[in-house]
Amino acid sequence: MKFLDQAKIYVRSGNGGAGCVGFRREKFIEFGGPDGGDGGRGGDVVLECVDGLNTLIDYRYAQHFKAETGHHGMGGQRTGGSGQDIVLRLPRGTQVFAEDNETLLVDLTEIGQRVVLCKGGDGGYGNLHYKSSTNRAPRRADKGWPGEERWIWLRLKLIADIGLVGLPNAGKSTFLAAVSNARPKIADYPFTTLHPGLGVVKAGDREFVMADIPGLIEGASEGAGLGTRFLGHVERCRALLHLVDGTEDDVVGAWRTVRAELKAYGGTLARKKEILALNKTDAMTDDDIEAKRSALAKASRRTVRVISGVSGRGVPELLHELGRLVDRQRAELEDAA
Structure with a gap:
């Protein structure tokens, strides 16, 4: 396996899913009302320190990593599912720096260590959330919040006795x-x-x-x-x-x-x-x-x-x-x- 001890990659967490504007409409149900569900949360970008790796070669040819966007809310008071996280498996001794290659963000020194680098965006509210005694039929739903994105440097410092x-x-x-x-x-x-x-x-x-x-x-x-x-x-x-x-x-x-x-x-x-x-x-x-x-x-x-x-x-x-x-x-x- 080729040795590589430095790589620059782009990571982005998932956007939150949009809320839904929906109304319950069924035969013989006189007062259905709003039933639009909230959007799901976007996936996180997670760094995990794993055993068995001693190179960053996996990040030489694949340099863009994006978590899944949260699923949109739906009618019937259904909340959208959360987006899937993306997990970057890194060898022990990896340091994560900001784009300036000087600001240290994370230092992975223990096997099993997990760090959330970019949090996924929250989902938007559906119109069910805005129902009140004075607003019986709200037609408002929110878009999901955007996720975080950044360029980072990975720098490996081998840990040996x-x-x-x-x-x-x-x-x-x-x-x-x-x-x-x-x-x-x-x-x-x-x-x-x-x-x-x-x-x-x-x-x-x-x-x-x-x-x-x-x-x-x-x-x-x-x-x-x-x-x-x-x-x-x-x-x-x-x-x-x-x-x-x-x-x-x-x-x-x-x-x-x-x-x-x-x-x-x-x-x-x-x-x-x-x-x-x-x-x-x-x-x-x-x-x-x-x-x-x-x-x-x-x-x-x-x-x-x-x-x-x-x-x-x-x-x-x-x-x-x-x-x-x-x-x-x-x-x-x-x-x-």
Whole structure:
């Protein structure tokens, strides 16, 4: 399935049905009187957060969504039926913005969450509603009230437990393919990954979701490379796994470049829990590994894990550490709730 994380669509709720002007006319009924029913209510536009989706591709080719108009009232004191709602099924993590693409309207973060974005118009009154002691035969009926309409932007920010970050060709896709059933594109040139990929990782009896974020370069927070579009996906991850290519000449510079872009993007990115790993060590000598690990540890002031996504070196231990980290993050979230 093609990945799409942004779409602009038009939505409109249903108009209310018109009221009816009617009179009861039956043989042997001397005083029939007015019996026109009210119109039905128009359908709503409902947003629903559902499981099993991780793309907005359904809104790439169909961009206009309209709820049903309420049914008109009828004689015999019959009220028109309500119009059918239109339900937009959206993946978890979808944000809904107004037409200016800046004003946040809805943030769908929980499976099963339902939000009425546009309410349907009320139905118009029939002439039965206007019957009174002084107006015995009213000939007035109202049209239904119009529904609401608007253009909106849908923006998906994937929600994962662990986000893989690093420069292009840091080995993120290879690592994700090695620890999950995901099959991202892997090649020996930069920007192989053009859209985020998700994989379910098992570490013992633990399971967590890992997201492969396209490579960041200097200036990404200002739109360079693949720009800020995918930094938004990192924003929803509980913690980060920062992979540094060990075959790089300047591993400290590579780490600082990514950290600078996370900090420049703002929000909570720079404050997220981060585990740092020196990758591609299968292509390095022991002396080279130790020298670069020490330099990276000194610059970052944190423990540096030594791994290889190809050979599997250090991967099981890293996965168990990530699993424990995810458990702590989930427990903190439950306590806060």
